[in-house]
Amino acid sequence: MRRKKSKSEDEAEINITPMLDVVFILLIFFIVTTSFVKESGVDLSRPSNEPPKDVEVSEVVAIKIDATGTITIKDRVTDVRAIRANVESALALKPDTSVVVAAHRDADAGILVRVVDQARMAGATKVSLAALAN
Amino acid sequence: MARRHAEAEEETEINITPMLDIVFIMLIFFIVTTSFVKETGIDPTRPEAETASLRARSNILIGVTEQGDIWYNKDQIEITAVRQRVEEATAENPESSAVIIADEGAPTGVLIDIMDQIRLGGVIDIAVAATPEGT
Numbered sequence: 001m002r003r004k005k006s007k008s009e010d011e012a013e014i015n016i017t018p019m020l021d022v023v024f025i026l027l028i029f030f031i032v033t034t035s036f037v038k039e040s041g042v043d044l045s046r047p048s049n050e051p052p053k054d055v056e057v058s059e060v061v062a063i064k065i066d067a068t069g070t071i072t073i074k075d076r077v078t079d080v081r082a083i084r085a086n087v088e089s090a091l092a093l094k095p096d097t098s099v100v101v102a103a104h105r106d107a108d109a110g111i112l113v114r115v116v117d118q119a120r121m122a123g124a125t126k127v128s129l130a131a132l133a134n
Numbered sequence: 135m136a137r138r139h140a141e142a143e144e145e146t147e148i149n150i151t152p153m154l155d156i157v158f159i160m161l162i163f164f165i166v167t168t169s170f171v172k173e174t175g176i177d178p179t180r181p182e183a184e185t186a187s188l189r190a191r192s193n194i195l196i197g198v199t200e201q202g203d204i205w206y207n208k209d210q211i212e213i214t215a216v217r218q219r220v221e222e223a224t225a226e227n228p229e230s231s232a233v234i235i236a237d238e239g240a241p242t243g244v245l246i247d248i249m250d251q252i253r254l255g256g257v258i259d260i261a262v263a264a265t266p267e268g269t
Binding site for chain 2: 016023042045107108109117120129
């Protein structure tokens with residue numbers, strides 16, 4: 001009896017080799033398919049078309065980009081490098097100022113990103129995008 | 135002698151339990167981090183931006199070429215199909231966020247249209263891809 005018991009104990013070990021195979025295959029699959037693609041980007045918000053419910057008008061700096069890529073702030077033609085100073089002075093006057101970039105449909109996306117980048121560097125947290133009709 | 139030999143054979147089995155632990159932890163790690171990013175299929179020139187930040191776990195990538203063509207999952211698609219693709223992606227992963235990889239010369243109008251379509255598809259977290267300055 002004693003001898004038999006010790007023998008059955010020896011055999012009671014579960015064979016985990018097939019499970020190991022499966023686990024390894026899964027591991028290799030996930031290692032191969034994992035892509036650590038991390039896009040870097042600039043956050044942009046697009047206001048919805050619905051009219052805003054709260055009529056809480058804070059100061060807005062409107063930056064216009066026309067079809068040729070000319071940048072206009074308050075009817076003054078400016079350079080990309082001047083945007084930061086303009087937005088900074090507006091923020092200094094009213095800290096909750098939001099920035100709206102109105103771009104013409106044919107303007108290059110590169111200029112848009114650069115303008116948004118400059119506005120964000122000036123400290124504007126809310127930068128949104130609007131389409132310019134003409 | 136024979137008895138000793140048998141004993142030694144029994145002891146030569148390597149203990150694989152710690153290896154198994156490590157393998158399981160690796161497996162769980164890779165299962166959790168895999169997000170199955172669908173490549174756009176194009177490689178546009180991204181604009182440079184100093185405030186560009188790395189966006190982890192962005193699984194919707196939409197590419198825009200200089201001509202204004204829209205690419206998603208290695209296919210060129212129409213603007214009207216963007217919403218449906220975004221809805222499919224959010225059904226798979228409700229915490230989706232989108233990145234539009236637009237070429238420097240891509241028209242802004244297409245960009246705005248895509249952003250509207252993504253919003254309609256239920257994703258509010260949208261960014262425009264940019265390379266950090268100097269890289």
